[in-house]
Amino acid sequence: MPQRTRGAVEEGTVTFLLESEKDVIYDQNQAGRSHQSVPSIKCIGIDNTIYNAPISTSETINTLDWQNFSSVDVVRTAADGAGSPKVPTQTMVLRFLNDGASVNTSRTTFIPKLRINFRLAGGGLGTGGSSPSGGASDFFEIQASEDKISYTTVTEKPRRSTDGGANYSILSTAGKVLATEIANDRFHHYYVDVDISAFNSQSIYIKFKTTLAGSGKSILLTGTQFEALDFGEYSSNVGVSFTNVTISGFKIILSARFTGTVRYLCSSYE
Numbered sequence: 302m303p304q305r306t307r308g309a310v311e312e313g314t315v316t317f318l319l320e321s322e323k324d325v326i327y328d329q330n331q332a333g334r335s336h337q338s339v340p341s342i343k344c345i346g347i348d349n350t351i352y353n354a355p356i357s358t359s360e361t362i363n364t365l366d367w368q369n370f371s372s373v374d375v376v377r378t379a380a381d382g383a384g385s386p387k388v389p390t391q392t393m394v395l396r397f398l399n400d401g402a403s404v405n406t407s408r409t410t411f412i413p414k415l416r417i418n419f420r421l422a423g424g425g426l427g428t429g430g431s432s433p434s435g436g437a438s439d440f441f442e443i444q445a446s447e448d449k450i451s452y453t454t455v456t457e458k459p460r461r462s463t464d465g466g467a468n469y470s471i472l473s474t475a476g477k478v479l480a481t482e483i484a485n486d487r488f489h490h491y492y493v494d495v496d497i498s499a500f501n502s503q504s505i506y507i508k509f510k511t512t513l514a515g516s517g518k519s520i521l522l523t524g525t526q527f528e529a530l531d532f533g534e535y536s537s538n539v540g541v542s543f544t545n546v547t548i549s550g551f552k553i554i555l556s557a558r559f560t561g562t563v564r565y566l567c568s569s570y571e
Contacts, residue, residue: 310568312345317559318504319413326550327567340569342543342551349561369449372402376427376521384487385465388420394523396427397441402519403510405449411497411504411560414531417443418492421478423485424519432485433518439480441520443493444508445500452508456499462490480513480520488523494530 315323327340376396382388397403421441423432433439443459444452454476460469461482469492472482478491497505511520540556541563553563 310566311340312564312566314562314564315553316562317555318411319558319560321555321558323553324550325553325565327548337548338569339546339548340567342546342565342567344541344543344563345566346564347539347541347559347561348564349559366407367404368407370404372398373404374398376430378426378521379428379430380426382422382426382487384463384484384489388422388426388488388523392523394422394427394521396424396430396519396521397509397511397513398424398430398519399516400511400513402513403508405446405452405508406506409504409506410527412527412529412531413498414494414496414529416492416494416528416530417507418490418524418526418528419522420488420490420524421483422488422521423480423483424521425485426488427519427521430519430521431517433480433483433513433520434515437479437481439513439518440474440477440511441483441522442477442510442512443495444476444510445495445497445505446508447500447505449506452510453500455493455495457494457496459491459493466490483520488521490524 311328313325313328315325317323374396375393378388378390378392378394381390388394395404424430425432443455445455446452456475458475459472459478461472461478462469469490472478476493483489495505495507509522513519539559542554543551543565544554545552551567553565555563
């Protein structure tokens with residue numbers, strides 16, 4: 302029997318997104334086949350993906366990480382806000398003017414669980430603004446989407462601090478801060494936790510939006526920050542094994558859920 306000395310070598314990468322196993326199909330040659338014999342597979346590298354948050358800790362939302370500014374602009378506060386810490390006069394803040402004002406992140410975030418911190422005040426604290434007065438029919442809303450087309454209100458209820466962030470109490474409505482829960486003379490602290498798995502997704506976009514009855518009403522936003530509560534399995538310290546190896550493909554099994562890429566090399570005699 303003649304000795305087979307010509308080998309077929311294939312190098313590839315497989316991307317994982319909070320997953321622990323993947324099926325892989327080999328590339329096919331011009332003859333429509335992959336390998337004539339069962340190849341040998343070995344791992345040649347693991348590259349983890351660093352988690353991302355769509356915003357820095359700046360006081361105003363920037364146009365690099367956020368987009369689709371609809372009836373959202375930058376104004377300056379017209380007076381020193383009460384409370385502690387105060388937001389002083391002439392501080393630049395974002396104004397959400399009238400019903401349907403909104404802005405959304407331009408990039409997805411795939412932190413499994415995150416906290417969005419922010420501060421809100423009625424529009425009367427800004428230059429040329431007036432505060433909402435519609436009670437429960439006026440509100441500031443936090444939404445999420447997989448595709449930036451269809452948005453859903455986040456499922457957790459926001460929390461508010463009226464003592465400078467020392468203590469927080471849960472608010473009444475999931476994903477919304479009602480106008481009755483926003484002060485007109487100061488910027489209270491708020492946060493809402495977002496569990497991405499609640500949207501049956503692995504990455505989402507975030508939108509801020511207002512519902513306001515009547516014209517000229519506005520809500521002011523400042524101090525927006527994203528904080529990771531659960532980074533997920535982003536470590537590259539995972540075990541890799543290959544099973545179900547055939548002439549057409551194989552399965553990669555990891556020791557834990559992982560986000561990143563696994564690089565492999567397969568070789569066989571032809």
